[in-house]
Amino acid sequence: MSAPITEKEWARLRRESVDAMASVVGQVGLPNVLLPYQAQTVSLLDSVRDCSALFVEKSRRVGLTWGLAAYAVLRAGRERAAGGMDVMYISYSREMTREFIDACAMWARAFNVAAMAVEECLFDQGDDDGDKSIQTFRIRFASGFELLALSSAPRGLRGKQGVVIIDEAAFVDSLAELIKAAMAFLMWGGQVVVCSTHDGVDNPFNQTIQEIHAGRVPYRHLRIDFDQALRDGLYQRICLVKGEDWAPEAEAGWRQKIIAFYGEGADEELFCVPSASSGSWLPGPLIEARMTETLPELRLELPGDYLHLPAQDQARLVDPFMAQLQEALRPLDPDLQYAFGFDFGRVADLSTGCLLAIERRLKRREVLWFELRNVPGDEQKAIVRAVLEHVRTRLVGAAFDATGMGWTVAEDMGRQFGLRESEDDPGLIWAIKFSEEWYRLQMPPLKDAFESDLIAIDADVEHLSDLRLVKMIRGMARVPEIRTGEKGKRRHGDYAIALALAHFASRMRWVEYGYRAVAAQSRDIGHNGGPPMFEEEARGWWSPPLGTGLRGFL
Structure with missing residues (x-):
């Protein structure tokens, strides 16, 4: 890759990576398809008892959503006795939810998990006003569980249980209310995953991260910045998907161009550093x-x-x-x-x-x-x-x-x-x-x-x-x-x-x-x-x- 890529180009690259999955599996083997930071996240989540709630600070463009899709398929594809449960995915845009479902369908094929075709439906919330129905994408598995991609409205979680994945949480509306609704899942043995790039120190996402560091809340925490993703082989995987030769000099140049592309926002967008607020730290x-x-x-x-x-x-x-x-x-x-x-x-x-x-x-x-x-x-x-x-x-x-x-x-x-x-x-x-x-x-x-x-x-x-x-x-x-x-x-x-x-x-x-x-x-x-x-x-x-x-x- 010779120049910084736009959001549109990145979406195209993700689609290409899905299409190239069979080739990548053939070259690196299915166990090695996930990069180390993706595999670490999946491994941590795989034990609901040890990790009932996980908050992840992440860089943009590191493919963590792709790794979460693998986990979603593994969880929903299991029988109840093996820890299977419904999985709900929430983000701030319809395009992201559709991408997530596409990635899940790809993982289901790769894992040979029996699944029905992707459905698009309206999920009725039980309100008198029909406009309050939630549009969803859904995959049904032979295990009896479902994978649902919902809108970010907190009411979408009413009456449900299982795993909740809130992606790019800092950018959804009413995040505090959404997290509150999601945490109810823990009462019945469910799991909550909240991951995002930062959007300022005063955002509820960052405030929760600070509460975790302060020991106020017993949630697990991970931090994946751009350089860690590169050290774990992100650019090498991009080269593999594109059929290009990897070289450290090419990676260094690509890294610098991506940083330059974000300019003053690079700290927040790539290195998990929320933009500063005004005023003193302690009143x-x-x-x-x-x-x-x-x-x-x-x-x-x-x-x-x-x-x-x-x-x-x-x-x-x-x-x-x-x-x-x-x-x-x-x-x-x-x-x-x-x-x-x-x-x-x-x-x-x-x-x-x-x-x-x-x-x-x-x-x-x-x-x-x-x-x-x-x-x-x-x-x-x-x-x-x-x-x-x-x-x-x-x-x-x-x-x-x-x-x-x-x-x-x-x-x-x-x-x-x-x-x-x-x-x-x-x-x-x-x-x-x-x-x-x-x-x-x-x-x-x-x-x-x-x-x-x-x-x-x-x-x-x-x-x-x-x-x-x-x-x-x-x-x-x-x-x-x-x-x-x-x-x-x-x-x-x-x-x-x-x-x-x-x-x-x-x-x-x-x-x-x-x-x-x-x-x-x-x-x-x-x-x-x-x-x-x-x-x-x-x-x-x-x-x-x-x-x-x-x-x-x-």
Whole structure:
């Protein structure tokens, strides 16, 4: 394919792919006809018990509808004892429903499933007004079940049960009402499949996806973007159908032309990124409603010539802050569990730490925060270490910004508390290298905590500003590349990131078991080679509880 294709041309290509099915099966075999992402979807859906409701974010033009047609035939063609049931397909246009039925007829022939001819009929909804009848396409199978392609009117699902497939859901009318009607199918062992390209962050489809990420609803979720489809062989299959030779250079050129064809809409149309909305991610009144705590202000700013000062002068600048930190830590409840988040900054930005207590009813309550400006790395590590040591026996985990120089703090804390690099690793320190995937999955639960009154934070005007700075960027909640505050006191949403890291740490599956050998001599120096700052430093870590420690997880 030498140029981007139009919607009309894509429809033609799909018809050609149906016609070429026999040839493709002959070359790759029936089990390999579905591409990996199509096969994954079908495999996941094949167990109604494990996947009763599935939402799929997808790119355009990846043929997922074609794969769903295969599943529809497999489900409707089975006998009841084998899990067979009626299948209903809904989309926003009559042309799409007709295409789906054509694809199902093709799959029925390929699978040798006995089916009657395709019928077009009016499905009476039982209303007095005959205009409310629903036009449908129908295939009847020898199993006794039917495959119906309906309009997107929610009333079309009245009195029915089985599998419901809502295709390009973001573009149907009254999607929220349609999903509500479809979910009734689950009561009788049915199944709901909702797949779509995005149509803005405020669309009910995207709102449901965010609720899934936030853990509000127990639905399964898949995400299939354009590049994943290409990696799984989409362009190779197109070449096979068209009888052309595949080459990586040709695929790269085709990919770029498709992206250029969509222009500014490529993120949404191809890469599952809903178009951004205006306004802040969290409304100001909602943030203020959760600012119910009154905590000490722990802010430390050091002069530009700090590193050139004698050690005694450095200690005089840092020790008052360390004493305040110790006083803030002393009243913490030893029976609660704690999670810590740390956003690193050195030159332009702040370093911010946030400690959350996990209450017995799972509400996250902020119990301590600190901000460091122009503070060298060794001093930052001493401050962080003091916090983690104080709650060590009740610490479920700590997440650190590990981009740039932040990695050194995370690494040094990992030496002492155990470094964690994956879900199955032991250790308490998780070094986070921020990515779009991290923001996409981890920010919705934090927003849900604010909306569900499952978080309480300190009342601070700077923190309110940081949280208000978070915007929806490429469909994800992130801090934009702008800074607030006066010159020399700039902020970059630093507190928002520290809070997000702490909340992330509080939700992870943490397991840590460790043993520390008794040191040969006591620790008799403080954070900077001077006298001990804390009583705990003077007495040494070997004071009870001794060496071994067992951590549970939430």
